Amino acid sequence: MQSQASEFLKETKIVRAGAGAGKTRNLTLRVLDWVKEFFEQEGRAPKLVVTTFTVKATQELRERLLLFASEQGDPLLIDYVRSGNYLQISTIHGVLSSFLRKYGHGIGLDSGFEVISGMDNRKSYFYWARRIMESNPSYEKLLSVYNFSDLAKFLAKYYEGYLLGKDLSPTTSQDIELDLQNRFQDFQSQCKDVGQRVVSLAEGHDSKGKTKENWIQLGNVLLSLSQIDFSEMEDTFSSAIARISRKPSNPAKNPILDDATHKEASELWDQVKDMVKWPEEIFPFVADYQEFNECFQDFANEFVEAFLQDRLQNSSISMSDIEFFAAYLLRKNPDFALSFASEFDYWMIDEFQDTSPEQLHLLKHFIDESPYYLVGDPQQSIYYFRGADQSLFHKEEERLRSGEGGFLLLMKNYRTKPDCMEFINEFMGQFGFASMETRDYKEHEDPEQAAAEFLIADEPLEENWMIANRITELLNEGVAPSDICILSRTKKAMLEISACLQEKEVPHYLHTSGSFYERREILDLLALLKFLVHPHDSQNIIELLRSPWFFVDDEKIFAWVEQKEFSWEQLKNKEDVSIERLALLKEFAEEYGISSALEKSIFESGILESARKYDSSGKREANIWKFLCDLREGERKAFFSPLSYLRRAEELAEVSNEGELEAAAALEPNRVQLMTIHASKGLEFPHVFVCRMNKKSKLSLTMDYYEDDKKFCLPVPQGEDGVKRLPLFSKEKIKQIQQKEKEESLRLLYVALTRAEKCLYLSWSDKIEKNSWLENLSWELSDEIYKREKYSYLVKRSFENVVLAKDLMEHSDWIEQWQGQEQDYFKPLETDSVSKLLEQRTEYGRQQKKGEEEDFYTAEHFKKRMDRAADGTRLHSVLENYVAAVSVQKEDEFVESLSAEESEIIDALLAMDEIPFSELFHRAQLEWGFILKLDSGRIIEGQIDFWAKDDSDNIWLLDYKTGSSGFSDKAFEQLKIYAFALHRFYPEAQINMAIAYVKEGKALIQSYDPNQALPWS
Incomplete structure (x- = not known):
């Protein structure tokens, strides 16, 4: 940038913007102000990059920019915002993709590379793993311990590490033996310290009796264990356990040990009982780690070479590959980052709290010496499972606040009603969250109304009905369905609550990912497509004939099967309306093509009309069109095979987490929204229900692959049960992961609560689990309303069934304007x-x-x-x-x-x-x-x-x-x-x-x- 640019243009700043504090508005105004200043100072349009977390956020930001620019009435700004040449608003993966398309030739990647699906990516892993396994019989011993699914996971980790530049070596027998010896020495050091304290406290205690003697004995045993050699541990530990049949008690009225010493002694004794198993469960298998790790490294190195070459030659990479390939390209050709950096004048990073270390490393190279603007809220970092590290925000904030840049704190909430915000501040304050400043009450807002309601049931099913009943009351009171949202951590809870809402005929909209191919309308279309492609699948024909669209009575189907007349060649001659329609459709497909036949059937069979009639949200219809468009797009590709398309769809239907999203409805439905907390990020609703508050946070209990900066390790079978386990040093990493997961779980709760504009409804059943959000809850929970200084909350432990008003029921807003209308414009060309x-x-x-x-x-x-x-x-x-x-x-x-x-x-x-x-x-x-x-x-x-x-x-x-x-x-x-x-x-x-x-x-x-x-x- 030119030297006469103002300090404003040169400024690097980080903004911590709390929930509802106007983060998007701040970012929008910053973009426009910076662009105007740049035009004035430099006399040209700036090249600006703004990264957001989701595609939806990029669209929202561009719309905001255009709106604000229009309000300012500046034609220059309006043209700038509309231009894609100067203003690049994209996700981080969009930026990395742009980088690869420009400079990927440096690693042999074609600029027209294709991004393949997760399913196709997994198939590639399996394909190359099998090829390499078949080419070298020495690798087959890996299959004696691991299945191909396990190996594919390990290979993916190793492959990613290679692209990121990790020079990993296999864990050896010496590594494990050294770790065990170090653990033993640490254990002995603790035994000496704790043993001395136990003996001293017990001997100095004024009590008499067996308990005191048992503690003295335990202390002496710990002291004796602190002096033995590592090679003696098997016999010595067994003898110690034989001498101490059980751990002594510590009377509450007259304790022999203080709490800290008692806790340490108890933990040490539990450790003794674990370590006595080492000679039997660990020592015999130490050599196996080295054998399998070294074999796997040879296997993985061959895989990486072949797989990477295949990726580059075929110009096809997965979404996760984009990040890793960018890192790989930077390692091979660092100058490309400088060239890319020179193309831009300024960088703005939104949702910085959800950035991973790898992404930050890449961004630092791209930004180089250009100024940048970071916006985020570490209290809303909820993507640790994707690699996000909230500590990066704190480190960058500390660095810039120390004098290397600017800092702006936005902690006034403009979204939430003041009393509800005060409730959130106090509820989350018990976990150490910073409080938000509240706004003033608006004219229509009632300060006396409860800011939150606790719905407490005896068991989960009752909780579901309490939620459904309370929502029914709100609807009868005049609350719009779209003003209500139910948030959950799991899809299972949403489905259970949805069933209750369905029974009460409450209009609702269930947001789910990875369920497109599980939808009934899509299963029906798949059955129809399979018939057109392969009419000789009898099971599929039965499914088709039992659908409403080509319905045949079950008794008639059974009779055909009994008479052994159930091949299509026999069925097509039957005098049945549905069979005749299918036969005509098959002829139509042979003449006009599969997709044209499918479209014809969509209109003529009633599938589309049914979708419009029974789902006024438009979701079913959108799914139908998405399926048809996807099929047509596939037909235009070289080597398209309908059978392969069907196989892929069936595979995706079996993999529930494949992430094939349902289509979005054309119009925002006026329905109660059900979604996961992650999906609600960035949204807001007047009434927010958060369910299953009593359920424990999901924590990682094991690891299936260990990796640090230098070493990797695979689990190997141990003990009589043959269970595959990693070395003991993996437990420390699991504990670190669990701690981060616990912290993120609380941030997830914070995100859920701060979606509310007016009132919160927190529900649970009485059994409060360990590591749940309510584990240490100390609030009054009797069935009444509680008034505090700045807010009030209501507790409900029972409910009376409420019926939804007839004019509000599920099908009152049917969309029938298309029914019976001729759709000439959809007819295929002759x-x-x-x-x-x-x-x-x-x-x-x-x-x-x-x-x-x-x-x-x-x-x-x-x-x-x-x-x-x-x-x-x-x-x-x-x-x-x-x-x-x-x-x-x-x-x-x-x-x-x-x-x-x-x-x-x-x-x-x-x-x-x-x-x-x-x-x-x-x-x-x-x-x-x-x-x-x-x-x-x-x-x-x-x-x-x-x-x-x-x-x-x-x-x-x-x-x-x-x-x-x-x-x-x-x-x-x-x-x-x-x-x-x-x-x-x-x-x-x-x-x-x-x-x-x-x-x-x-x-x-x-x-x-x-x-x-x-x-x-």
Whole structure:
């Protein structure tokens, strides 16, 4: 930046903005003020980066900026905000993706890389793990202990560590032995200290009796253990436990030991009982750690090399890869970060409290010496499980406040009603949270109304009904459904409460992730799609016929099954309306395509009408359109396979945490909202329910893979039970993780409470669990209202059933404006498929086809057709994969992996001198789809399996057959149609039509004559 820029432009600042303190407003004004100042000082538009945590937040910020710029009436600002060239508002992953697309070539990553799904990423891990395992039998011993799922997790951790630059070495036997010896020495030091105190206190106590003697004995045992050698521990510890049958008591009225000494002595004795197991459960398996860790490292190094090369060559990376690849690129070429940094004048980082150490490392390189502006609230850091580290905010704040930058504190809450905010301040104050300053009451707000209500039930089911009942009361009082939100830590609780709301006919909207393929409307569409692709799946047909859209009575279905008449070939001749509709739909799909048939059915079967009628939120309809759009997008991609699409959808349906979100409704529904606390971040509602307050926080109890800055370690089987365990040093890390999880759990509660604008409703059942939010609650909880100085709260321990007013019930707001309306604009265009043109062109008409169908189900004919189909499918697959291998220069490796029969296919093709296969394979266009509109208005649609240009730019249109060359006429007729289409795209090129008969080892070639008229052209 130029030297005459003002101090304001050069300023680096961190802003701590509490909940409801106007963080987004502050950031918006800062952007506009900074841009205006820069225009005045520099005379040009600044290059500015603003990172937010979510895509939704980026959209909200851009809308705010445009609104504020419009209010200021500054055309220059409005144009600037609208411009994507100067103002980049993005998530951190968006910034990293931009960096990789510009400079990824430094590691061999193509700028057009594709971001693949989590499911596809896991498949890649499994694929490469298996390939490497098969290539080296020495790695198979890993499978004697770990399954492929475990290995994939370990490999993912190791791979990430490699990209981040961690030079990890395997944990050895010496590492574990040294750790055990150090633990033993620490234990002995404690035994000496605590043993001396126990003996001294017990001997000096004025009591007489067995308890005093037992404590003296225990103290002496601890002292004796402090003097033994490590090699003697097995016999000595066993003897000690035999001498002390049980730990002595410490009478409350006249205690022999003080509380601290009693606690330390008890913990040491528990430790003795654990350590006595070492010789049996740990010592014999120490060598196994080194053996398996070293084997895994060799395996993982091969995996990383192959996997990384595959990622780069195929230009496909996962969402998590974006961050790791950016770090990898920086390690390889640090200068790229400087080049990227020079492109921008200023950086603003929103939600800085949710930044991970790896992300901060990258940002520091990108920002370089440019000024920056950080905004966040460490009290709302709730993404530790994603790597966020709230301590980074505190460290940066401390650094900038010490004189290296500016600091701004925004701790006045403008969102929440003052008494409700005072309740939150006191409730969270018991956990050490900083209080927020309250705003003034608004005219319509009642200071006497309870700021919070405690709904206390005897058991969880009753809690669900208390919530549903209280919401019913609020709705009857005139509260809008969309003003109410229920927050939960788990999806299970939301579903249970949703069931109660459903029974009371309360309109509600359940926000869930990873459940798209579990939705009923999507399951119905999947069943229909599977039928169109593969109608011979009897189980799927039953599911389809039991749906409302193609309904057949169960008794009729049962009768068909009993009569062994349940194949589609038998069913399609049944006189049944649903069967006839399915048969017509199948014919439509063959003529117009699968997605067109699916869309036709969506309108005609009642699926769409039902979605509109029974879900006024628009969620079901949005899911239907999302499914159809996803299918159509897939169809446009090369190598699309409907069966593969179905398999992927079924796999995602089985993986509930896959993160395939349900579609968002077009209009915000006026319904009670149910969502997780994480999903509520950044939102606000007048009435907020927080359920299951008594449930313990979910803490990590074990680790399945250990890693620090220098070492990694896999768990190995130990003891008679064979349970896989990590070395003892992993326990310290687990304790650290648990402590951070406990702290984050409280921050999660803080986020939940601060969503409320008017009133909070905290619910639980009487059994309060350890490590829950209520573990140390000391408030008065009798069934009444409690008035405190700045707020009041109400306790309810019972409820009377309340019925929702009829005009507020679930289906009172049905949307029926589309019912019965003709949807002409959704009808598919009348198109002609290539197969239809062939029927018109040849005598291979319907009569001959009918005769063939009559003979189709004889066993001999069926076997011949199936054999031919299998041969053709195998040939197509081999060539498709060979072309892919050629594109990445791996054809030799691919051919080596083929069977002898498959290898002969490639050899046979390359031996055909008439066709320049070696040239064509490098330029092949596979599964090339086209749609042509003729001068007559007729539309032709088709897909070419294989075409390519040779070195002379002549086009070769290729078909490959496993059958006899005696039936080439029809094949050439089909190629002429394809050649006609290609000629429309490439009118100057000479087109050669070639058919390769693999089993005969011969090729037939014809030149396409564009002047020869075709009957339908």
